[in-house]
Amino acid sequence: MIERLTRRKGRRKGKGRGGADAGSAFDRRLLAPMMLGSVLNPVNSSIISVSLVPIGAAFGAPPSQTAWLVAALYLATSIGQPVMGRLIDLYGPRLLFLAGAALTGIAGLIGLLAPNLGTLIVARVVLGFGTCAGYPASMYLIRGEARRTGQESPAGILATLAVASQTIAVIGPPLGGLLIGLGGWRTTFAVNIPLAAAGLLLGVRRLPKERPLAERPDERVRLDLTGMGLFAAMLVSLLLFLMEPRADRWYLPVLMAVAAAGFAVRELRAAEPFIDLRVFGGNLPLLLTYARALLVSVVSYVFLYGYTQWLQDGRGLTASQAGLAQLPLFLTGIAVSTATGRRAAVRGKLLVGAVGQIVGCALLLPLQPHSAIWLLIVVGLVFGVPQGLINLALQNAVYHQADPERMGSSAGLLRTFFYLGAIVASSANGAFFGARADTAGLHGLAWFMLAITGLCLALTLMDRSLARIGSEDSSPA
Numbered sequence: 001m002i003e004r005l006t007r008r009k010g011r012r013k014g015k016g017r018g019g020a021d022a023g024s025a026f027d028r029r030l031l032a033p034m035m036l037g038s039v040l041n042p043v044n045s046s047i048i049s050v051s052l053v054p055i056g057a058a059f060g061a062p063p064s065q066t067a068w069l070v071a072a073l074y075l076a077t078s079i080g081q082p083v084m085g086r087l088i089d090l091y092g093p094r095l096l097f098l099a100g101a102a103l104t105g106i107a108g109l110i111g112l113l114a115p116n117l118g119t120l121i122v123a124r125v126v127l128g129f130g131t132c133a134g135y136p137a138s139m140y141l142i143r144g145e146a147r148r149t150g151q152e153s154p155a156g157i158l159a160t161l162a163v164a165s166q167t168i169a170v171i172g173p174p175l176g177g178l179l180i181g182l183g184g185w186r187t188t189f190a191v192n193i194p195l196a197a198a199g200l201l202l203g204v205r206r207l208p209k210e211r212p213l214a215e216r217p218d219e220r221v222r223l224d225l226t227g228m229g230l231f232a233a234m235l236v237s238l239l240l241f242l243m244e245p246r247a248d249r250w251y252l253p254v255l256m257a258v259a260a261a262g263f264a265v266r267e268l269r270a271a272e273p274f275i276d277l278r279v280f281g282g283n284l285p286l287l288l289t290y291a292r293a294l295l296v297s298v299v300s301y302v303f304l305y306g307y308t309q310w311l312q313d314g315r316g317l318t319a320s321q322a323g324l325a326q327l328p329l330f331l332t333g334i335a336v337s338t339a340t341g342r343r344a345a346v347r348g349k350l351l352v353g354a355v356g357q358i359v360g361c362a363l364l365l366p367l368q369p370h371s372a373i374w375l376l377i378v379v380g381l382v383f384g385v386p387q388g389l390i391n392l393a394l395q396n397a398v399y400h401q402a403d404p405e406r407m408g409s410s411a412g413l414l415r416t417f418f419y420l421g422a423i424v425a426s427s428a429n430g431a432f433f434g435a436r437a438d439t440a441g442l443h444g445l446a447w448f449m450l451a452i453t454g455l456c457l458a459l460t461l462m463d464r465s466l467a468r469i470g471s472e473d474s475s476p477a
Helices: 002-006 028-050 052-059 063-091 093-113 117-131 134-149 155-183 192-206 225-243 251-269 284-313 319-325 327-340 347-364 373-401 404-432 439-462 464-468
Strands: none
Touching: 028 052, 028 063, 028 093, 028 117, 028 134, 028 155, 028 192, 028 284, 028 319, 052 063, 052 117, 052 284, 063 093, 063 117, 063 134, 063 225, 063 284, 063 404, 093 117, 093 134, 093 192, 155 319, 155 327, 225 251, 225 404, 284 319, 284 347, 284 373, 284 404, 284 439, 284 464, 319 327, 319 373, 327 373, 347 373, 347 439, 347 464, 373 404, 404 439
């Protein structure tokens, strides 16, 4: 399949490095490390969904505390993703890819030996920083190969990475259930050790030793450490408040606002900002796309983690059974993405996706501890439709709405808004579930999700600029 996606039409003479046709075809030796780096975060995001209840039982921790295992990963990734992207631009992908793989292995070892929940949270933070190197490294390599081969839109390579990420999301919950059945919840952390070893091996053997920008005498290296620190302070303050929103913690929103103001002033004045806020300037359609990404990800991650916890605590399924119950969601998502992915138009996808989320949330309201299995399957199938429509639509929207000169920054910010939505989702799960993920908490989450996705539908209906996307002759890769 990979060879078919990456093969150019016609025969070529002579082979370049790694078996690639010299100067004209993508180096297929890069695909394995790129795919492995891109799936490390998705597999750890999905596999933890079936691990939260067993971990809570092991340490006597309620859902409000185990929610930190989710939030910690996304907080670290939200901060680390743009940091890693900037470092890769300066020092090349090889060093940062290897460092990320090493951190992933260390996180797996910490989780395997963790004596308490706090140590597990530390493992998830380390894991977040380790797994966030793969995606920017892959994009860097694709951009470099596009320049070398003259293929400005290597659609086959991008499709391969997208399919790999979605496939691993399908495998994650049932794999987690299987591992827990075989060796307990610690195996869901230990699985990162062999993955990290494979990443180190592939990185050493296959990633090119390029001369990084930081070593070029004609370029000055500027790393916006002040901007990075303010960005981290803003997100940490926000997360600490969202996880326990109480009146006596009023100082946290104040700290967040101060850090946000300082970050905005710093980034607008910096010659080489950490995150170029100028991508927002005068571009209301792009801002609305980011807002939709935040709202959509809140609903998606509330369902992924909250519903999975309820399947175990509220419905009484085992971890393995709960993982299998998520298969309809991911399989439907892959099928819908495959059927609609080549169409650049986004407004119809966003509208149908928002309506699908509304229907899915409404189906959660009649669920009870004795609900039939067929109803659980229907819930997964319905949620799979927006899963397959909305993410691709948002990526296409950014492709068309962003300034072409700032495409990398714009795409990176889209992921940041996804991660922020995941953080809000984890805090919502902790707030609605008390000592356990019961049915009353699930119904409360359903009403919360209905409000969020209703707002998303309203934003889509009001945004007339979406109708123009897809009307052009060309479509994004």
